[in-house]
């Protein structure tokens with residue numbers, strides 16, 4: 171049985187180029203970039219070349235890039251740093267949205283317990299934030315606005331440049347979790363008025379366990395891992411050179427092929443949406459067009475997302491019910507609840523996240539398998555029977 175992998179928002183497979191860029195550091199280039207001798211300095215040159223590659227993809231300066239262990243660490247550092255620097259000036263108000271990644275939401279929740287005040291903006295049924303909403307929430311004591319560039323579950327794309335402009339106008343630091351956006355849609359930290367940005371290698375065919383934080387020159391950054399002077403004293407620890415170089419190559423590759431990849435993915439995405447929306451009592455989650463080229467997120471009434479996933483897996487289709495981080499828990503997705511879906515509907519969700527390697531034949535397989543499995547599950551479901559008999563109202 172062939173595997174159809176459509177869970178690229180959870181993680182991607184490494185590209186051939188990224189693997190080839192990784193290997194020399196396992197076999198040959200082993201120096202510590204902090205060593206003064208030649209072996210160390212060779213590693214240092216490779217590290218700095220990677221920093222330039224990453225910076226270039228988002229129109230930043232290389233000295234504004236700090237390598238981290240991934241998107242979660244970058245989010246934690248950016249948010250805590252801006253919060254603590256704000257607090258020193260008496261600013262203890264933080265603004266975000268209700269449907270951020272848990273790396274953001276859980277950090278904000280901890281800060282709230284430390285005495286910060288957090289405003290989570292509602293995202294509305296389309297999963298979109300407006301710059302006006304952000305402006306209305308900004309107060310004299312606001313230290314930070316953190317809003318994701320693209321949502322990891324429903325793929326909606328926020329108006330980052332406009333939100334950044336509002337923040338700049340009011341002198342508020344603006345951070346964006348761009349983990350789902352980098353390599354998939356254009357990101358330009360200067361044009362989009364971004365002060366801090368998080369990215370992660372494994373969401374664009376790079377390796378796992380490596381990411382970066384962009385921090386604009388002049389925006390203060392606090393270190394949370396104490397030790398050596400690596401990353402200009404903002405992140406101690408001997409650098410993961412293999413991961414960093416490989417990520418930088420993957421980033422360059424996805425950014426230079428972005429337009430062609432997006433066109434291909436959007437065409438496959440639209441085939442999936444148009445095809446699967448034919449299933450009765452099905453809802454597309456998130457805005458129809460203001461979404462990532464590879465994201466499909468649907469709810470099917472009367473079924474459990476988990477059962478759907480297991481039956482699809484048995485047919486070789488690897489998908490998700492939403493975030494990989496909440497799978498395994500019985501709570502429905504906080505993202506779908508933020509979009510206003512009732513619990514019982516949010517439970518029946520399916521996220522298909524594509525990459526440029528997916529094919530029309532794979533889409534054909536999905537378009538055949540999903541309706542079969544949905545029908546099978548509905549036929550066994552007592553809830554569906556009640557819905558069909560009119561004993562309970564259809565919600566979608």
Ligand SMILES: *Cc1c(COP(=O)(O)O)cnc(C)c1O
Pocket residue numbers: 179180239240241242243245271273318320321322347348349350370371372373379380381
């Ligand atoms: C995957 C993801 C993260 C976490 O990145 P890791 O590198 O896995 O720590 C953070 N935010 C978003 C939006 C993501 O999709």
